[in-house]
Amino acid sequence: MHMESRELFLHGSRVPDTGPDGELMTLNMGPQHPSTHGVLRLELKTDGEEVAHIRPHIGYLHRCFEKYCEKLTPPQIVPYTDRMDYLGSMNNNLGWAVACERMMGLEVPEKVEYMRVIVAELNRIASHLVAIGTFGLDMGALTPYFYCFRDREMILDIFEEICGARLLYNYIWVGGLSHDFLEDTDDKILRFCDHFEKRIDNELNPLLTFNKIFVNRSANVGVMTPEQAWSWGVSGPSLRGSGVDFDLRRDDPYSIYDRFQWKVCVGEGLMGAVGDCWDRHWVKVLEMKESVKIIRQAVASRPKEGDVKEKVPARVKLPAGEIYCRTETPRGELGYYIVSNGGNQPERVKVRPPAFCNLSVIDEISRGALIGDVVAILGSLDIVLGEIDR
Amino acid sequence: MDFLMGNIWLWGPITAVVIAAVITVNALVSVYLERKVSAWMQNRLGPMENGPQGIFQTLIDAVKLILKEDIIARGIDRPLFKMAPYIVFGASFAVFAVTPLAEGVSPADLDVGVFYVLAISSFVAVGIMMAGWSSNNKWSLYGALRGVAQAVSYEVPLSLAVLTVVMAAGSMSLQTVCVEQGGGFWNWNGLALHKNPFLVGSFLIYFIASLAEVNRTPFDLPEAESELVGGYHTEYSGMRFALFFLAEYANMLAAGILASVLFLGGWQPLLPALDFVPGPLWLFGKAYFFVVLQIWIRMTLPRLRVDQLMYVCWKVLVPGALAMLVLGGLWQLMIKG
Amino acid sequence: MDFAALVQHLRAALPEAVLEEHPEAFSPWILVRREALAELAPLLRDDPALDFNQLMCLSGAHAPGPEGERLWSVLHLYSTRHGHKLGLKVVLDVADPACPSVAGVWATADWHEREAYDMVGITYTGHPDLRRILCPDDWQGHPLRKDYVAPATYNGMPLD
Numbered sequence: 001m002h003m004e005s006r007e008l009f010l011h012g013s014r015v016p017d018t019g020p021d022g023e024l025m026t027l028n029m030g031p032q033h034p035s036t037h038g039v040l041r042l043e044l045k046t047d048g049e050e051v052a053h054i055r056p057h058i059g060y061l062h063r064c065f066e067k068y069c070e071k072l073t074p075p076q077i078v079p080y081t082d083r084m085d086y087l088g089s090m091n092n093n094l095g096w097a098v099a100c101e102r103m104m105g106l107e108v109p110e111k112v113e114y115m116r117v118i119v120a121e122l123n124r125i126a127s128h129l130v131a132i133g134t135f136g137l138d139m140g141a142l143t144p145y146f147y148c149f150r151d152r153e154m155i156l157d158i159f160e161e162i163c164g165a166r167l168l169y170n171y172i173w174v175g176g177l178s179h180d181f182l183e184d185t186d187d188k189i190l191r192f193c194d195h196f197e198k199r200i201d202n203e204l205n206p207l208l209t210f211n212k213i214f215v216n217r218s219a220n221v222g223v224m225t226p227e228q229a230w231s232w233g234v235s236g237p238s239l240r241g242s243g244v245d246f247d248l249r250r251d252d253p254y255s256i257y258d259r260f261q262w263k264v265c266v267g268e269g270l271m272g273a274v275g276d277c278w279d280r281h282w283v284k285v286l287e288m289k290e291s292v293k294i295i296r297q298a299v300a301s302r303p304k305e306g307d308v309k310e311k312v313p314a315r316v317k318l319p320a321g322e323i324y325c326r327t328e329t330p331r332g333e334l335g336y337y338i339v340s341n342g343g344n345q346p347e348r349v350k351v352r353p354p355a356f357c358n359l360s361v362i363d364e365i366s367r368g369a370l371i372g373d374v375v376a377i378l379g380s381l382d383i384v385l386g387e388i389d390r
Numbered sequence: 391m392d393f394l395m396g397n398i399w400l401w402g403p404i405t406a407v408v409i410a411a412v413i414t415v416n417a418l419v420s421v422y423l424e425r426k427v428s429a430w431m432q433n434r435l436g437p438m439e440n441g442p443q444g445i446f447q448t449l450i451d452a453v454k455l456i457l458k459e460d461i462i463a464r465g466i467d468r469p470l471f472k473m474a475p476y477i478v479f480g481a482s483f484a485v486f487a488v489t490p491l492a493e494g495v496s497p498a499d500l501d502v503g504v505f506y507v508l509a510i511s512s513f514v515a516v517g518i519m520m521a522g523w524s525s526n527n528k529w530s531l532y533g534a535l536r537g538v539a540q541a542v543s544y545e546v547p548l549s550l551a552v553l554t555v556v557m558a559a560g561s562m563s564l565q566t567v568c569v570e571q572g573g574g575f576w577n578w579n580g581l582a583l584h585k586n587p588f589l590v591g592s593f594l595i596y597f598i599a600s601l602a603e604v605n606r607t608p609f610d611l612p613e614a615e616s617e618l619v620g621g622y623h624t625e626y627s628g629m630r631f632a633l634f635f636l637a638e639y640a641n642m643l644a645a646g647i648l649a650s651v652l653f654l655g656g657w658q659p660l661l662p663a664l665d666f667v668p669g670p671l672w673l674f675g676k677a678y679f680f681v682v683l684q685i686w687i688r689m690t691l692p693r694l695r696v697d698q699l700m701y702v703c704w705k706v707l708v709p710g711a712l713a714m715l716v717l718g719g720l721w722q723l724m725i726k727g
Numbered sequence: 728m729d730f731a732a733l734v735q736h737l738r739a740a741l742p743e744a745v746l747e748e749h750p751e752a753f754s755p756w757i758l759v760r761r762e763a764l765a766e767l768a769p770l771l772r773d774d775p776a777l778d779f780n781q782l783m784c785l786s787g788a789h790a791p792g793p794e795g796e797r798l799w800s801v802l803h804l805y806s807t808r809h810g811h812k813l814g815l816k817v818v819l820d821v822a823d824p825a826c827p828s829v830a831g832v833w834a835t836a837d838w839h840e841r842e843a844y845d846m847v848g849i850t851y852t853g854h855p856d857l858r859r860i861l862c863p864d865d866w867q868g869h870p871l872r873k874d875y876v877a878p879a880t881y882n883g884m885p886l887d
Contacts, residue, residue: 058860059859059860230807233782233835251810321753322754322801323752323753324754348788348789350784360838
């Protein structure tokens with residue numbers, strides 16, 4: 001390695017090494033650390049247990065998604081989108097499909113729209129369950145994690161039945177879906193909804209959300225103001241945790257979200273300041289309940305007749321032009337910037353991953369926090385390194 | 391028997407071997423118990439493969455641990471690094487020397503038994519500090535600093551809570567403390583409202599402080615795996631790691647034994663009519679009740695933060711323990727006169 | 728405000744800034760003169776009539792067009808108050824890939840600009856900490872350039 005860049009790699013460039021009380025210690029959290037939710041390296045400048053600065057180093061999971069996109073046709077790209085945010089694959093598929101369909105001016109059948117909403121919301125619940133479970137785990141609460149995974153398992157079973165995969169679905173195609181629901185899928189989904197709503201109120205909230213130690217650990221920690229959130233491009237539950245009433249499903253509608261009765265949940269500072277870690281957690285809990293509402297309505301009113309593949313074009317060709325299309329994934333605003341010259345492959349695809357922007361704010365909101373707080377803040381931001389590094 | 395008991399050169403090694411065996415078996419049992427109990431609480435099965443209900447799993451894990459390479463990384467302070475596990479293990483080991491097993495039977499019945507236990511268990515903090523410092527790893531150092539700060543702080547409410555019992559029993563000998571609580575469970579210190587109601591408060595404070603002393607959730611900050619990777623034993627492997635592990639579970643049991651001796655009558659049976667059941671069974675039964683309780687708490691509660699840990703100690707437990715001590719003493723003077 | 732009104736407003740405020748407008752695109756965008764961006768960005772955020780409080784995305788692209796090798800720095804803005812969107816494009820020459828940074832206006836541009844620098848090699852002037860972000864610090868070349876050839880080795884390690 002060149003001497004200069006070696007120096008840069010080890011010590012970073014612009015973070016001061018001294019604090020008010022003398023020299024700061026550099027502590028590398030990651031790339032192998034149990035609480036970085038993947039291969040992330042946080043360079044902490046610490047003064048005892050107190051953290052003065054954080055510099056995130058990302059890219060360990062960089063798999064050249066954008067480079068691949070320039071060599072593949074839009075339907076071939078769908079499985080690659082799975083691998084970005086691997087906890088919310090359905091939502092990633094959906095974002096890509098919506099972007100391509102908008103460019104092509106493709107109308108998808110009613111039935112497909114309803115089914116897309118159902119699987120996207122189910123996946124949102126599954127993703128939030130992982131986020132909540134690991135957030136508890138970061139603070140040493142072991143049991144909620146297993147309860148969350150047990151409930152997530154039911155969703156994965158449903159997905160396995162309808163598309164054969166449990167994590168990377170490749171389910172939502174440009175113009176349609178890969179498979180229709182089975183005969184009893186609707187019943188299974190409704191059974192899950194009944195089961196799950198009770199679990200939130202009877203298990204998750206008493207055990208984790210309102211646990212005194214959990215509240216003490218997360219309230220008033222990592223407070224993010226709405227101004228900071230907007231400036232750093234924070235989106236999704238992290239943005240709403242700061243009390244901002246903004247959700248792309250309602251405010252920049254796509255698919256058929258405007259047909260359902262549900263509300264956008266925001267953090268209200270029930271346990272401390274608005275925008276703390278507890279609020280971000282609480283928004284996710286509430287959102288899961290809202291998702292259940294949407295799923296119930298969609299299952300009840302969805303058309304059952306028709307083929308889910310009838311509008312899938314034999315050859316997907318994006319017309320020349322460019323689009324920036326965004327959808328709400330479990331982590332926030334997933335944007336696809338697609339430039340096409342009318343050829344088979346896109347000219348350039350840039351992804352705006354929600355977790356990428358959400359992570360970038362961490363230095364700002366964890367100044368003066370303790371090491372234990374940094375772990376909590378990172379957990380509450382709910383990052384997936386797969387989509388940060390792409 | 392008298393000849394045996396009187397001859398320290400004969401009796402000493404036998405006791406040492408027996409205690410070592412107890413500690414080892416205890417680690418196997420406790421680890422299995424922890425895995426099974428936590429599995430039941432979390433809708434899992436836990437170990438199932440080796441033996442019926444997986445009972446041999448921990449044995450196999452122990453063998454694996456012993457066979458593993460003992461890695462000593464570069465830059466480590468070798469003498470300290472190698473010594474630390476023995477100090478930690480030795481301290482936990484020595485605590486068992488004064489366990490009263492039945493009436494008149496204990497490996498060593500010291501007149502200052504309580505004092506001995508508190509003193510010798512403090513050595514664990516020295517070992518933890520040595521391990522953390524010598525590892526040449528910042529995470530280990532953090533773990534060690536937290537561990538020492540925690541052990542030193544929580545010793546205060548712990549000792550104060552124990553003092554209340556000593557005051558009530560009028561003796562520092564654990565054997566005497568046990569004898570005092572005879573005659574049925576209503577005479578046990580932790581339940582005996584008529585004897586001295588403030589002992590019940592001390593019992594609670596003692597139990598919370600003992601959780602911190604043995605580094606169990608919600609006070610497991612020295613090893614806090616989601617924050618500090620592994621804390622002070624991050625760099626250890628193989629047999630040396632196994633020693634830390636043994637010591638940890640021995641400490642859990644020791645905390646349970648001490649709690650039962652001080653507050654739940656030790657080897658005393660539940661009812662006088664049940665005294666045909668041997669004392670050691672009662673003692674270990676009660677001790678394992680506390681072990682299961684520790685596991686239960688670990689599976690239920692998240693971890694405190696460093697500053698909250700100190701808050702709980704100095705602003706809640708210490709004043710509480712002091713109040714129990716003073717009020718208990720006054721009760722002893724005024725009521726029992 | 729719709730796109731036409733937005734462009735009109737911008738042309739009135741900064742007559743030199745807007746070079747082209749493309750209302751027909753899927754996401755309508757304007758071509759901005761590079762030198763004007765530093766002045767334009769604070770206006771876009773702070774003018775109450777515009778109020779672009781969110782920088783949705785900042786993308787770098789390498790586009791071999793008819794007029795030669797070009798680099799694009801594309802900004803997509805959104806105003807939550809007014810609900811309007813705007814695409815801004817700055818076209819740069821490969822030989823002179825310097826573009827004013829907007830990280831001081833929208834903090835999120837910090838990481839996006841680092842990514843654009845890493846991937847297509849746009850050098851953002853005035854950026855607080857312009858380093859590579861996804862590739863290692865000592866990586867050679869910019870992978871999303873069309874003429875990029877993947878190296879055979881990295882620090883002596885074969886890449887295959």
